[in-house]
Amino acid sequence: MNWIRSVWKKKWIKWSLIAGAAVVVFFLTIYISVFLGVFGKLPTKEDLSFIKQAEATQVLDSSGKLIGKYYIYDRQPLDFEDFPKHLIDALVATEDVRFYEHDGIDNISLMRVFIKNIILQNKSAGGGSTITLQLAKNLFGRKDYVAFSMLINKFKESIIATRIEAIYSKKDILTLYLNTVPFPDNTYGIESAARKFFNKPASKLNYSEAATLVGTLKATTYFNPRLNLERSQSRRDVVFQQMLKYGYISQDSLKLVTEQDVVLNYKSFNHDVGLAPYFRAQVKKELAVILDSIKKPDGSAYNLYMDGLIVHTTLDSTMQSLAEIAMQEHLTVLQQAHEESFGKSAPWVTNKALIQTAIKNLPRYKSYKKSGLTEDQIIDSLSLKQKTELFNWSGDTIQQVSAIDSLQHYLKFLNTGMLSIEPKTGAIKTYIGGIDYRFFKYDHVSQSERQIGSTFKPFVYTAAIENGMKPCTYFSLQEVTYTNFDNWTPSNSGRSEEDPHLNYNLEMALSNSINTIAVKVLNEVGLDHVIKQVEKLGITKEMPRQPSLALGVSEINLKELTGAYASYVNNSKAIKPYAITRIEDKEGNTLINFKPKTTQSPAYSDYTRQVLLEIMQSTVNSGTASRLRSTYGLTNAIAGKTGTTQNNKDGWFVGITPNLVTVTWVGNDNHSIGFKTTGIGQGANSALPIFAKFYQKLNADSHFDNITKSRFENPSQKVLADLDCNPEKRDGLLKRIFGRKHKKKKF
Template sequence: MNRISNLLKNKWIKRSLILAVTVVGFFIVLYFSIYLGAFGKIPTKEELSSIKQEEATEVLDKNGKLIGKYFIYDRQPLEFHDFPKHLIEALIATEDVRFYEHDGIDNVSLLRVFFKSILLQDKSSGGGSTITLQLAKNLFGRKDYAFLSLVINKFKEAIIAKRIEDIYSKNDILTLYFNTVPFSDNTYGVESASQKFFNKTTAELSIPEAATLVGTLKANHYFNPRLNVQRSQERRNVVLHQMYKYDYISEDSLNVYQADTLALNYRSFNHDLGVAPYFREQVKKELSAVLDSLKKPNGEAYDLYKDGLVVYTTLDYDMQVLAEEAMKEHMAKLQADFEASYGKGAPWNSNERLINAAMQNLPIYKKLKAQRFSEETIQDSLAKKRPVELFSWSGDTVKNITLKDSLRHYLKFLNTGMLGIEPSTGAIRTYIGGIDYRFFKYDHVSQSERQVGSTFKPFVYTTAIEDGMKPCTYFSLAEVTYTNYDDWTPSNSGSDDEDPHINYTLEKALSQSVNTIAVKVLDKVGIAKVHEQVKKLGIEKELPHEPSLALGVAEINLKNLTGAYASYVNDSKAVRPYSITKIEDRHGKVIAQFKPKVNTNDAFSDYTREVMLEIMKETVNSGTAARLRSSYGLSNDIAGKTGTTQNNKDGWFVGITPQLVTITWVGNDNHSIGFKTTGLGQGANSALPIFAKFYQKLNADSQFNNITNARFKNPSEAVLEDLNCEPEKRDGFFKRLFGRKKKSRKFE
């Protein structure tokens, strides 16, 4: 006792004891002040028992396959039974081997860290953070408290961890952890990470894949398997060794797994990347409008980015992939041909007026102009070089260029729109709004209206047949000048070599896309009746009231055009293309459901439908779309129509099969730039090959046999009889002799 008394008289020992007691007292006071909420409210057990995390809205295709997500934090929750056993073992072996023994705070590990890491400076001793402590951090984050931040945050996490352990089972804690832990590439939750890095569900993860994801938790950027493959593989092997160390895998398995090269199947769910980005953006717009009219049971509005909704769509993921492949293959080649056809004198290189007009439409130019800067100042500002990412079919690059140089680069690109629908319902199966959503945000399916060219002609012929005109009615190829429309004289491609005394039936005239006859048929039946017929096909917009309507000067949206063409294989009923079938909340309750929008009234008679389908089949078999047979070897039942607009600005192809109607468009977004030649720009060359390549891919995939093997219904005997005539005939001698003079007349 005297010895202790003497020690306490030593001023250094006394001061050390006072300091120790003070420090301990300080931390005790600090702990209780934190506990009582002095540094922010600590969630109660009641609040922790109803943890609600933000969840991404999932977008699924018609077969339930994940297409994409809308999120602020990319997270998809799972239940405990969804986690494979080896994923849990990888986590426990690496992060918290005593997980099932402690109550949130692992005192044994903390002592090890204190003595080995702090006193002995052994960095290999590991940390003392448990899975539950990490969960507390994941759920509530950390705040900045100046120099005491680490201590205060650790105390708060310890309090929360203890409460979590009191109210949740170990399995529940693991479930919460796996659903909230941050992985690489701004991904939250193991299901999102699994889908992103391996394109599979968590339940399908192999042992090395599970080890890879668990390995990233130590430092999700440093061990990002997409960015740092070698580093991530080494970290994966550490996790595998931990699994071996704690008897979760055998030594033989360890050797096999560690020898495997890390292989990713990366799928980005970035809004600009991945499959069907234009479709996902359009669905998002439609969802926003739908959700504005819905309320949760508690009266709150739904949040598309946080409420974990599940959106079921009509898109076919696998079919969409094939459509995108076909589009890219063709457009890359067409772009090269397009640039080569212009050579050095291309308008995007030599036409300064075109460049300046395009520049003046840019938001940055308009903003500077609105701020009253002079033209010289604006031009100087825009002439500064800056790093710009440039799209190219051979691979994107970043260059230090001016805004005008960037405009020159992007003005040259052809773009495209492609829509494929199920004709009986209007369900959208494929949707391509452009060549690359990252660089070209404008959607050529839902936003664009372009002149439809010769794809309008079938509507004129449909009106005529519905009005009583027989398919074997003959019209002359000869040009006619319409005096009451500024002496307009429509002509045919290659008309210089054309015999004006040849007459075609409606079938041959349409299958060969003859302009002069299309206008004559329109003149015969009347513009008003064509307008009326087109409205029955679901196209409500005002159309031009002039003879050039027969040649497709009307600008029509691709969705409306596709829905109209569906009528030829849908019992004469037009449809409205749609994309969403139902929406569920996070609990699986259906909050909205959508049915096909099919016109209840027939747009035309069965007779008309059968005649038109036979004529458009002939377009493919021997007409302007014959290269589907000759060049691409397609033997499917196909009807179709090519289309090319004035000055080769737009190329179109309509492909009709019994179970799928597909329309493709190709052109330049700047209406001043068309194809250099008709041979290059005609729909049969610019748009048809996308459809052809798409169907080649469908034919090679047995899962689409129900589409590729489908056959058209046989037409009635009456239709076959009415089509049974010579496709062309020549004027008799006297008509040729006295009918050489070029004809002029008024358009009725």
């Protein structure tokens, strides 16, 4: 006892012991406080027995291929049996070599953390976490407690970890961990990471791929293989060394796998990038409505972002990819021609009124205006330059630009919409809502309504044939002034010196898109009949009651236009394009099915359908769409119609084949900006090439033979006989002598 007293009298020993005891008391106090819930309620064993993680909704194409996901955390859970053994081995060897021995806490590692990280404040000392501790962190996250946050969070995780170990087997813990652990690029779970970085399921990961992903867990940004492949590969080799050290791989195998380079096959499922982003955005909108109508067995609502739903769609991902490539190839060239055609007089540079109007439509301008800033203050704010990523067909760039600079940059871009459907079902096979969803969110398939120009003319001719007009009815090319419509005089584009005594039959007039005759046909058949015909074709937009309707002045949605044109190869029945075939829960149980929606009865007779189909084939073979044959060399059975609106604001093409109907549109989102010339802006030049390039790519893939090699049915003998007449004829001598050069009439 005396030696104790003597030792105690030594101040440094006394205070050291007191300090040590204080540290112990401090740690015990914090631990007990955490245990008792002072820093937040801890999950009980019962709570942990029902661990349920948010699971991403998967979007699949028509063949079951994953094309996108909706999620808060990008996570797809798997069963233990889905993990390859070398993935588990790499994880244990690298993250927690004593995983199968401890009860959730590796005391040796934890002591190292307390001494180096907490006491010595050595931030590079490592976390010392076991897989179970990391799982606890993944499941419940960490909070900032201002003081001693690391210590409090570590204690919380250790308590949760021991409870997890008491409930779950080691296999279950590994399963939960691999399904929740964060990987680079905001990806949660090994399945999502495998599909994102290597475009394959986790079960198919090879040694190199598995080790690469495990290696990223040390620092998901620093070792992100997308950002730094060399660094990631070096980290992968460290994982292999750990596997060798602990007997999970042989020396010979190590040499073999380290000689392999990491090869990424990156496929992002980010909502803004990847395949068919406009389609996925539209499907999400539709799902929001659908999920309101169905409930879980317990009566609660399904959550699109958390319940792991499986959405089967009609999209053909391969076809979609070809369509996107075709669009990009054409728009890259067309955009350059568009800009060069204006030269120094480009409206997005020189038209101050247009630019000023566009500025006032900016959300930021409206926000500043609402907050009370003066016009000068607003312009000053919008003129501040900052680093901004800008879209360009040659490659995105980051530049120092102002909001006004950015506005003018984007004003020049042409945009597009493209939709391909199965005409007999309405199943959407390709869907392009714009040129790049990151920068142009507006969907030109589902949201936009544009004047459809001459693509409306077949509906006029359909109404005419259906109401008794013979295909060999002739109309003069001569211009007519309609006195009761502001003396409106429609003319024919590029036909300033036409023979007023020349007459075309319906086939020649429609295949060459003659404006003067289209209006005359409308006048002959009557507005009411044409409007009624359009309504039967499923077009819901109210039609203007004026003769210019024949020239497509009505603004119609591209999706409705496509469904209407499908009638020509769908027994005269219009179809409603649809995207979702069925929705399943995460176990694969069907929640709801969707079937094609076609009109109950034909919109017109089969005779009319065959006549129009023959005429629109002439459009491709010898009319306004003949460059499909001459320039692009397409030999497919194709019927079609080009369209160009007033002042070259919109270019259209409708391509009809027996098993696929495609509509393409090209124009500027700002209605004040059109093409400089008809040569560039006409539908045959602006919109048709997307279809042409698309079909060239389809033709090169035998997988699409059912589309590319299909043929139209033979028309009836009556149809052939009724179309068998000279395409044009001239007025007789007396009519040429006494006929007036220009007529005026009421509509």
